[in-house]
Amino acid sequence: MTTNRLQHELKKKHPFESPEQEATLNIIRTNDQFQNRFGRLFREHGLTSSQYNVLRILRGEGKPMPCLDIAERMVQVVPAMTGLIDRLEKQGLVRRDRCTEDRRVIFIELTDKGAGLLHQLDEPVMELHRNLIGHLSQTELKELSRLLEKCRLSVSGVFD
Amino acid sequence: MTTNRLQHELKKKHPFESPEQEATLNIIRTNDQFQNRFGRLFREHGLTSSQYNVLRILRGEGKPMPCLDIAERMVQVVPAMTGLIDRLEKQGLVRRDRCTEDRRVIFIELTDKGAGLLHQLDEPVMELHRNLIGHLSQTELKELSRLLEKCRLSVSGVFD
DNA sequence: CGACGATAGTTTACATGTAATATATTCTCC
DNA sequence: GGAGAATATATTACATGTAAACTATCGTCG
Known part of the structure; x- marks a missing residue:
C-alpha cells in the first residue's frame, strides 16, 4: 500500500525509522x-533565487524598505543581506538610499530596471x-498547505 | 476559514496569486x-547537515562507496562532494581508498570514529x-508524505 | 596497439548561508 | 548632557551549491 517512492529514490536499503522521519525527508x-x-529559471535571467526573492518583496511592499525588514521576510539571517544587496545594486536592479532621519538605516529601492526584470519573469x-x-x-493543494503550516507550529512555538 | 498563516508570517500585503504558489512557498x-x-543540532557536534547526510548514507550502505554513488543519493551535484569528503576526512570520520581494479574510482569508508559520532547523534x-x-x-504524516511524493512526480517526469 | 569517447574525481570561480565580531547611530536613563 | 544599552549594517571566516573546465583512467574499435 505504502508507495515507498522516497525510499526508492534514495536507494535506501532499510525502511524509514518513523513516519516523522519519512515526512521530514520528503519535505x-x-x-x-x-x-x-x-x-x-532565475539563472537564465541572471538572478539567483534569493535575489529574485528580494525583488519580489520590494515590489510587494511598493516602496523602499530597510535591509532588516527585507531580511525578516526571508528565512535568512541578517549578514547575508549585505552581499545580496551589493550584487543587486551592481546589476542596477535596486538602489541604496541612506535615510536622513535615522542615519543607521539604509533604504533599498527597486529600480525601473529591476521592476522590468520582475515583470518579465512573472509569466x-x-x-x-x-x-x-x-x-x-485544489483540495490537495489546500490540504498540503494546511499540513505544512501545522508543521511549522512547532518551530515558532519553541523558538520565536 | 483559511488560516493565512503563511501570508501573515511573510507580512505579505497581497494574498497569494494561486494555491500552487502558496503551497510551493509553504514547502x-x-x-x-x-x-x-x-x-x-549538527553544528553542536561539529557537523553540517550535508556532512551528516553523507555519514548516514555510508552507514545505511554498510560498506565503502564510490563518491558518485553517494552524490546520487543526495540532491547535490557532483563537484560539491570533493570538498565535503575533504572536510570529513580531515575530521577522521571517513577514509578515502583508491580502488585497485578501476583506479578512477575512490571508495569512501566510514571510520569507527564516524560511526561513533553517528550513533551519538541517533537519539x-x-x-x-x-x-x-x-x-x-499518523494519518496526517502519511497524507503529507503522499502529497509531497505526488508533487515530485512532475520533476522526475520532465527531467530525469 | 593507439586514438577517441566515456567515466570518476578534482579544481576553480562565484553566490550564498551561518556565526562572530566590528562600526555607526540612536535611544534611555540617571 | 553623557555613559551605556540597543539598533541597523557591514565585515570576516568558513562550509556549501552550481557551472564549467580539467585530469586521470578505462574501454573500445579500427
Missing part, C-alpha cells in the same frame, strides 16, 4: 528539487508553478 | 525552518524529529 527532498528548477514563474504542482487538485 | 519555508533546526535526531512534527497524527 527536504521536494524542496531541493523545486529549488533546483526555480534556480535554473515564466507562474508557468513553472503550474508545471510543478499543477497536477495536484 | 520552501517549512524546509528552511526545519533545516535551521537540524543544522543547529537527539529522533527526538528532534518528534519535536518538529510529532504533533501531527
Whole structure:
C-alpha cells in the first residue's frame, strides 16, 4: 500500500525509522528539487533565487524598505543581506538610499530596471508553478498547505 | 476559514496569486525552518547537515562507496562532494581508498570514529524529529508524505 | 596497439548561508 | 548632557551549491 517512492529514490536499503522521519525527508527532498528548477529559471535571467526573492518583496511592499525588514521576510539571517544587496545594486536592479532621519538605516529601492526584470519573469514563474504542482487538485493543494503550516507550529512555538 | 498563516508570517500585503504558489512557498519555508533546526543540532557536534547526510548514507550502505554513488543519493551535484569528503576526512570520520581494479574510482569508508559520532547523534535526531512534527497524527504524516511524493512526480517526469 | 569517447574525481570561480565580531547611530536613563 | 544599552549594517571566516573546465583512467574499435 505504502508507495515507498522516497525510499526508492534514495536507494535506501532499510525502511524509514518513523513516519516523522519519512515526512521530514520528503519535505527536504521536494524542496531541493523545486529549488533546483526555480534556480535554473532565475539563472537564465541572471538572478539567483534569493535575489529574485528580494525583488519580489520590494515590489510587494511598493516602496523602499530597510535591509532588516527585507531580511525578516526571508528565512535568512541578517549578514547575508549585505552581499545580496551589493550584487543587486551592481546589476542596477535596486538602489541604496541612506535615510536622513535615522542615519543607521539604509533604504533599498527597486529600480525601473529591476521592476522590468520582475515583470518579465512573472509569466515564466507562474508557468513553472503550474508545471510543478499543477497536477495536484485544489483540495490537495489546500490540504498540503494546511499540513505544512501545522508543521511549522512547532518551530515558532519553541523558538520565536 | 483559511488560516493565512503563511501570508501573515511573510507580512505579505497581497494574498497569494494561486494555491500552487502558496503551497510551493509553504514547502520552501517549512524546509528552511526545519533545516535551521537540524543544522543547529549538527553544528553542536561539529557537523553540517550535508556532512551528516553523507555519514548516514555510508552507514545505511554498510560498506565503502564510490563518491558518485553517494552524490546520487543526495540532491547535490557532483563537484560539491570533493570538498565535503575533504572536510570529513580531515575530521577522521571517513577514509578515502583508491580502488585497485578501476583506479578512477575512490571508495569512501566510514571510520569507527564516524560511526561513533553517528550513533551519538541517533537519539537527539529522533527526538528532534518528534519535536518538529510529532504533533501531527499518523494519518496526517502519511497524507503529507503522499502529497509531497505526488508533487515530485512532475520533476522526475520532465527531467530525469 | 593507439586514438577517441566515456567515466570518476578534482579544481576553480562565484553566490550564498551561518556565526562572530566590528562600526555607526540612536535611544534611555540617571 | 553623557555613559551605556540597543539598533541597523557591514565585515570576516568558513562550509556549501552550481557551472564549467580539467585530469586521470578505462574501454573500445579500427
